[in-house]
Amino acid sequence: xxxxxxxxxxxxxxxxxxxxxxxxxxxxxxxxxxxxxxxxxxxxxxxxxxxxxxxxxxxxxxxxxxxxxxxxxxxxxxxxxxxxxxxxxxxxxxxxxxxxxxxxxxxxxxxxxxxxxxxxxxxxxxxxxxxxxxxxxxxxxxxxxxxxxxxxxxxxxxxxxxxxxxxxxxxxxxxxxxxxxxxxxxxxxxxxxxxxxxxxxxxxxxxxxxxxxxxxxxxxxxxxxxxxxxxxxxxxxxxxxxxxxxxxxxxxxxxxxxxxxxxxxxxx
Amino acid sequence: xxxxxxxxxxxxxxxxxxxxxxxxxxxxxxxxxxxxxxxxxxxxxxxxxxxxxxxxxxxxxxxxxxxxxxxxxxxxxxxxxxxxxxxxxxxxxxxxxxxxxxxxxxxxxxxxxxxxxxxxxxxxxxxxxxxxxxxxxxxxxxxxxxxxxxxxxxxxxxxxxxxxxxxxxxxxxxxxxxxxxxxxxxxxxxxxxxxxxxxxxxxxxxxxxxxxxxxxxxxxxxxxxxxxxxxxxxxxxxxxxxxxxxxxxxxxxxxxxxxxxxxxxxxxxxxxxxxxxxxxxxxxxxxxxxxxxxxxxxxxxxxxxxx
Amino acid sequence: xxxxxxxxxxxxxxxxxxxxxxxxxxxxxxxxxxxxxxxxxxxxxxxxxxxxxxxxxxxxxxxxxxxxxxxxxxxxxxxxxxxxxxxxxxxxxxxxxxxxxxxxxxxxxxxxxxxxxxxxxxxxxxxxxxxxxxxxxxxxxxxxxxxxxxxxxxxxxxxxxxxxxxxxxxxxxxxxxxxxxxxxxxxxxxxxxxxxxxxxxxxxxxxxxxxxxxxxxxxxxxxxxxxxxxxxxxxxxxxxxxxxxxxxxxxxxxxxxxxxxxxxxxxxxxxxxxxxxxxxxxxxxxxxxxxxxxxxxxxxxxxxxxxxxxxxxxxxxxxxxxxxxxxxxxxxxxxxxxxxxxxxxxxxxxxxxxxxxxxxxxxxxxxxxxxxxxx
Numbered sequence: 001x002x003x004x005x006x007x008x009x010x011x012x013x014x015x016x017x018x019x020x021x022x023x024x025x026x027x028x029x030x031x032x033x034x035x036x037x038x039x040x041x042x043x044x045x046x047x048x049x050x051x052x053x054x055x056x057x058x059x060x061x062x063x064x065x066x067x068x069x070x071x072x073x074x075x076x077x078x079x080x081x082x083x084x085x086x087x088x089x090x091x092x093x094x095x096x097x098x099x100x101x102x103x104x105x106x107x108x109x110x111x112x113x114x115x116x117x118x119x120x121x122x123x124x125x126x127x128x129x130x131x132x133x134x135x136x137x138x139x140x141x142x143x144x145x146x147x148x149x150x151x152x153x154x155x156x157x158x159x160x161x162x163x164x165x166x167x168x169x170x171x172x173x174x175x176x177x178x179x180x181x182x183x184x185x186x187x188x189x190x191x192x193x194x195x196x197x198x199x200x201x202x203x204x205x206x207x208x209x210x211x212x213x214x215x216x217x218x219x220x221x222x223x224x225x226x227x228x229x230x231x232x233x234x235x236x237x238x239x240x241x242x243x244x245x246x247x248x249x250x251x252x253x254x255x256x257x258x259x260x261x262x263x264x265x266x267x268x
Numbered sequence: 269x270x271x272x273x274x275x276x277x278x279x280x281x282x283x284x285x286x287x288x289x290x291x292x293x294x295x296x297x298x299x300x301x302x303x304x305x306x307x308x309x310x311x312x313x314x315x316x317x318x319x320x321x322x323x324x325x326x327x328x329x330x331x332x333x334x335x336x337x338x339x340x341x342x343x344x345x346x347x348x349x350x351x352x353x354x355x356x357x358x359x360x361x362x363x364x365x366x367x368x369x370x371x372x373x374x375x376x377x378x379x380x381x382x383x384x385x386x387x388x389x390x391x392x393x394x395x396x397x398x399x400x401x402x403x404x405x406x407x408x409x410x411x412x413x414x415x416x417x418x419x420x421x422x423x424x425x426x427x428x429x430x431x432x433x434x435x436x437x438x439x440x441x442x443x444x445x446x447x448x449x450x451x452x453x454x455x456x457x458x459x460x461x462x463x464x465x466x467x468x469x470x471x472x473x474x475x476x477x478x479x480x481x482x483x484x485x486x487x488x489x490x491x492x493x494x495x496x497x498x499x500x501x502x503x504x505x506x507x508x509x510x511x512x513x514x515x516x517x518x519x520x521x522x523x524x525x526x527x528x529x530x531x532x533x534x535x536x537x538x539x540x541x542x543x544x545x546x547x548x549x550x551x552x553x554x555x556x557x558x559x560x561x562x563x564x565x566x567x568x569x570x571x572x573x574x575x
Numbered sequence: 576x577x578x579x580x581x582x583x584x585x586x587x588x589x590x591x592x593x594x595x596x597x598x599x600x601x602x603x604x605x606x607x608x609x610x611x612x613x614x615x616x617x618x619x620x621x622x623x624x625x626x627x628x629x630x631x632x633x634x635x636x637x638x639x640x641x642x643x644x645x646x647x648x649x650x651x652x653x654x655x656x657x658x659x660x661x662x663x664x665x666x667x668x669x670x671x672x673x674x675x676x677x678x679x680x681x682x683x684x685x686x687x688x689x690x691x692x693x694x695x696x697x698x699x700x701x702x703x704x705x706x707x708x709x710x711x712x713x714x715x716x717x718x719x720x721x722x723x724x725x726x727x728x729x730x731x732x733x734x735x736x737x738x739x740x741x742x743x744x745x746x747x748x749x750x751x752x753x754x755x756x757x758x759x760x761x762x763x764x765x766x767x768x769x770x771x772x773x774x775x776x777x778x779x780x781x782x783x784x785x786x787x788x789x790x791x792x793x794x795x796x797x798x799x800x801x802x803x804x805x806x807x808x809x810x811x812x813x814x815x816x817x818x819x820x821x822x823x824x825x826x827x828x829x830x831x832x833x834x835x836x837x838x839x840x841x842x843x844x845x846x847x848x849x850x851x852x853x854x855x856x857x858x859x860x861x862x863x864x865x866x867x868x869x870x871x872x873x874x875x876x877x878x879x880x881x882x883x884x885x886x887x888x889x890x891x892x893x894x895x896x897x898x899x900x901x902x903x904x905x906x907x908x909x910x911x912x913x914x915x916x917x918x919x920x921x922x923x924x925x926x927x928x929x930x931x932x933x934x935x936x937x938x939x940x941x942x943x944x945x946x947x948x949x950x
Contacts (some may be wrong), residue, residue, distance in 0.1 A: 012372035013388065019369070020395050020449065023406035026416060030409065032466050083289045090286055090548050099286075099564045100292035108500060108558055110507020110551075111329065113544050116531065117300035120541075123317050124303055146296050169641055170674035172661040174688035174739065178281070188678045199397075209400045209510050213532075224401050232403050232516065242403040250398050262439060 076266025115214035135217035148201035338542030359505035459493025598647030746778035751943035814903035853886035
């Protein structure tokens with residue numbers, strides 16, 4: 001069998017990865033630049049990291065974002081897994097098209113559409129129920145769950161479909177009612193996918209600007225909102241530091257995950 | 269083996285499993301969008317909420333007022349029209365480049381040895397996991413007049429004057445392609461990796477040259493993946509806000525920014541709603557294309573059966 | 576058959592421990608099972624034999640509860656189980672792929688069913704090990720399924736389905752995942768275990784040898800219906816139709832009409848044979864009716880000299896011969912043009928100077944070798 005041309009392959013992949021990683025590397029390098037200017041290197045320095053860690057507003061926003069992200073990921077996995085399971089196991093039912101449409105809409109719909117829709121929903125709700133609470137962490141959380149649910153659904157649906165159905169049937173045959181089959185057989189077997197979905201939802205929430213903008217309230221600012229408002233006005237070197245920390249953490253995490261998965265045997 | 273279709277368990281048990289998520293989806297996705305539709309017909313007013321109600325009941329008369337101010341403006345004001353067109357154009361060009369860059373990448377990753385393949389795939393996914401906001405921010409530093417790229421080119425003596433890229437359409441193109449490339453690669457990769465290489469072997473066996481085999485076997489079979497990936501790039505790009513806002517100029521007209529301005533700067537919710545509805549209508553065809561692909565893909569007999 | 580099953584506990588009577596009454600299964604516009612009725616006796620091992628798509632697996636799955644019965648009823652020990660969900664039926668199934676839970680040890684796999692019943696912990700432990708000892712897998716209790724061979728996984732699967740002492744055990748193509756080599760040995764072992772436990776068993780297979788080795792009775796299925804039911808040897812010797820004659824073993828089929836119709840014998844004249852066929856029992860069909868006659872290859876004798884008598888022989892030429900190990904398979908083209916298959920045992924071949932390819936030969940068979948078929 002003819003293997004793909006080595007040179008073409010190296011070219012395509014090389015340029016592609018250079019494109020993807022170039023800006024990241026630039027940021028990382030510059031975060032250690034003593035000068036605030038992007039273009040002149042005045043020396044190795046950690047001052048931006050110091051500035052970053054003494055920036056109360058940014059740290060506070062980071063704290064809120066992490067809490068919201070963790071809550072989002074957990075809720076998104078819970079609901080998204082249910083949706084994904086229905087798609088994978090319940091066959092075609094009445095309204096299947098609509099179900100699929102709604103389940104995958106957040107994947108493609110521009111975020112501004114989602115943002116305004118959810119905000120209006122909250123407004124009408126507070127109108128209807130006289131709920132006086134203003135928007136804030138709660139509403140952002142709901143919005144993030146709706147957004148990331150769709151991604152969770154894709155991952156879980158795909159994993160459950162690949163699961164051997166006869167395992168579930170065997171459990172039923174041995175006397176386990178469907179609920180127990182789900183929790184004792186399906187969930188343990190899709191655990192890696194659940195984790196991957198959790199992390200993806202976490203990331204999406206942590207990075208979201210648009211939905212948070214629509215759904216935030218006074219006194220609640222998330223990390224991306226804070227970063228966005230600062231960089232709209234130009235470059236901020238402490239953001240470089242933030243970016244570097246962020247990316248190193250993610251890279252470290254992915255490497256660990258990769259090793260763990262490989263140790264367990266061939267990846268699914 | 270005769271195809272075996274899954275036979276559902278008792279109806280009410282099924283209902284119990286399907287109904288709650290269905291209701292959730294309708295309540296949190298369909299209903300909110302219908303609200304947007306409703307508000308787009310409302311009129312601006314001061315107060316909370318900043319729009320009028322559509323229906324009023326007084327003197328035993330129910331009057332429903334559909335305010336078409338917003339829509340009228342959208343369809344007649346040339347600025348709005350050109351913004352829509354410009355958005356679609358930018359999304360289309362972005363999609364095209366994502367295909368041009370992403371297809372070879374996905375192809376070569378899919379055809380690699382399993383060990384390398386995983387590594388390469390992680391390479392594509394890793395940027396996806398790091399903050400988009402921060403990565404787009406990185407481009408500012410690179411593309412500015414006094415940024416890295418210009419300094420490099422001037423330092424190498426290739427240009428005298430800095431290239432004005434930052435705050436132009438070009439910067440937005442670069443940002444969009446950069447951000448959405450993984451979105452194209454991943455579904456296409458998923459499709460290509462499932463391609464049966466024996467089909468290619470059969471083609472070679474019958475005398476086809478590599479390029480011919482690619483054109484007649486790989487390319488057609490990869491179409492569902494290409495379309496899925498293209499829609500995942502095109503549709504959200506049309507309404508993209510963050511990237512044009514950070515990298516684009518004042519004259520980079522994108523409908524996402526317009527909607528944002530109407531909503532946040534002008535507090536004109538009905539107008540923002542109208543802009544949104546027209547945006548969705550514009551995207552209806554690609555949306556249906558995408559959903560059709562999804563429904564077919566997800567509706568296929570799932571799970572592995574034995575015997 | 577009973578020699579390989581010492582102490583077989585089946586009484587021989589199909590006393591309707593399992594009753595399948597007019598069961599129909601329709602998927603959309605496809606009728607997978609067209610009104611099947613069947614009775615299986617207590618402690619009987621019953622086989623559903625048929626090729627892919629004949630409906631046997633669908634029927635099995637309906638017994639297990641994984642498919643809804645479109646119409647008809649299922650009874651087990653006089654209890655109507657038709658609408659019971661699988662987890663409430665006293666039925667257990669051994670899956671074709673074994674379906675052992677990969678994230679649990681062998682011990683936990685076998686204990687799973689007992690845990691669902693709420694059996695107390697120490698009882699679970701003793702029953703699990705009892706079941707594992709039955710299949711000789713006690714030493715592997717702590718292993719995970721991925722660490723076992725195919726045969727070992729099968730035993731664990733069997734232990735898992737027997738530990739709950741089900742009223743009915745279902746086997747879905749039990750040998751299909753095993754190598755041909757160990758199949759026979761495993762079939763016999765499996766039957767010994769089933770007899771020892773005394774469980775009623777219905778199995779599904781497409782392998783006729785498997786059905787014949789393992790089952791007390793079998794039903795041949797085709798296109799959603801049962802075409803014949805009975806003890807394996809009975810079905811083999813007295814097929815009720817050409818389909819069954821060809822499906823269970825191989826056979827030679829002749830077409831002719833009844834020329835002589837007496838109470839104790841009939842003669843059939845066929846264009847395919849030089850001489851009439853003499854069958855030494857009466858048939859219910861009238862004189863002149865067109866019938867088919869099935870003669871198994873092992874009943875056909877091959878000679879160089881013309882046999883005596885006016886019936887049950889023909890002349891032809893050996894067109895092909897192959898050594899099949901324990902017997903030789905002859906293909907003989909008769910004068911009429913028809914090709915007949917004869918199986919001559921190694922023993923006979925070694926005792927005589929057997930004909931070779933190209934030689935002219937005569938074939939003959941005894942009066943009780945043929946079966947008359949009307950369908």
